[in-house]
Amino acid sequence: MPRAETEEQEQFREYFTARHDAVRRTAYVLCGDWHWADDLTQAAFIRLATGWRTVRDRGALDAFVRTCLVRAYLSDVKRVWRRRERSVAEPPDVAGTGNAAERADGRMTFEAALRKLPPRQRAVLLCRYYQDLDVAETAATLGCSQGTVKSQAARGLAKLKELLEGQTTVLGGRR
Structure with a gap:
């Protein structure tokens, strides 16, 4: 039973x-x-x-x-x-046209750039901007100081900007 x-x-x-x-x-x-x-x-x-x-x-x-x-x-x-x-290859080309295809292409471009960041920077950016945590909550989540969160976020954002320079951005489709 x-x-x-x-x-x-x-x-x-x-x-x-x-x-x-x-x-x-x-x-x-x-x-x-x-x-x-x-x-x-x-x-x-x-x-x-x-x-x-x-x-x-x-x-x-x-x-x-x-x-x-x-x-x-x-x-x-x-x-x-x-x-x-490495268990996955590069994402395939997106079929289709129009806004949905552009957004999907932008997401794939952004995700590829995000994967090029060091793990700690990626974790900080995920907590700060995807999970919408403040600096103190992010520091508590990662078990580090608030200064580390700030510096890793700044470096991560700068690297993302560098990697995405000239690419279609995920937000708004601007170049």
Whole structure:
């Protein structure tokens, strides 16, 4: 006879169901590989599951999972085999014309430029501009100082600007 699900298990299942896709998309923006994003998402939710009973503030779950995700990514990047392995090729050409094709092309160009940034800069930019965190929240998520967040963000934005110079921008389609 199957065991009845406890209230805590039910709460975790509901949270996982509601947030899994968003966490996975964030992981993809961070690493640029859907398979790796799945691994990072799994690591973040496993960490949450192991500490679920000790979570006092259910409103802080998103911040906790984001911290687990970013730290799992930064830890993973340090592994030697991760630096050598490339599981995806360049994205294919976008078929079609018009605005949707231009936006898709702009996103692919931006993602390719983002993948050329060092992992720490990419993580800072993801937290600051994709997750819309302030400097203090980003520093807490990454476990570093606010000065490090500011300098990494400035360097990352400068490098992105350099990489995207002359390219169609994602925002507004301007050149």
